[in-house]
Amino acid sequence: MKNKKEAGRIKRHRRVRKKVFGTAEVPRLCVHRSLRNIEAQLIDDINERTIFSLSTNSKELRQKLTHRGNIKAASLLGEIFAHEAQKRNLRKVVFDRGGYLYHGRVKAFAEGARRGGLIF
Numbered sequence: 001m002k003n004k005k006e007a008g009r010i011k012r013h014r015r016v017r018k019k020v021f022g023t024a025e026v027p028r029l030c031v032h033r034s035l036r037n038i039e040a041q042l043i044d045d046i047n048e049r050t051i052f053s054l055s056t057n058s059k060e061l062r063q064k065l066t067h068r069g070n071i072k073a074a075s076l077l078g079e080i081f082a083h084e085a086q087k088r089n090l091r092k093v094v095f096d097r098g099g100y101l102y103h104g105r106v107k108a109f110a111e112g113a114r115r116g117g118l119i120f
Helices: 004-017 059-064 071-087 105-116
Strands: 028-033 038-044 049-055 094-096
Touching: 028 105, 038 071, 038 105, 049 071, 059 071, 071 105
Parallel strands: 028 094
Antiparallel strands: 028 038, 038 049
């Protein structure tokens, strides 16, 4: 078993996932953060398919950022993620914070995605 904090996060995520559901028209925007990186993906839960994903580990972001696990990186990832989603004609999403508190890097990512044009 993982540590207590991670086990609590997974428990919260399972509880939230009972209500948060993505479709092809309005996919679920799921965020995962680690100490060094932040990852996000758009998921169609009906077809059980990931539409696309982006991480601070991707080549385009790796060149722009010196540190990939901070608030600045999360905000930039949110904006770039929103632009990529709009290229795929997706503007409305359902935000899934992954059991993390809406605070710090998760909040910065969400605000960056809103600035980029996503609606949630």
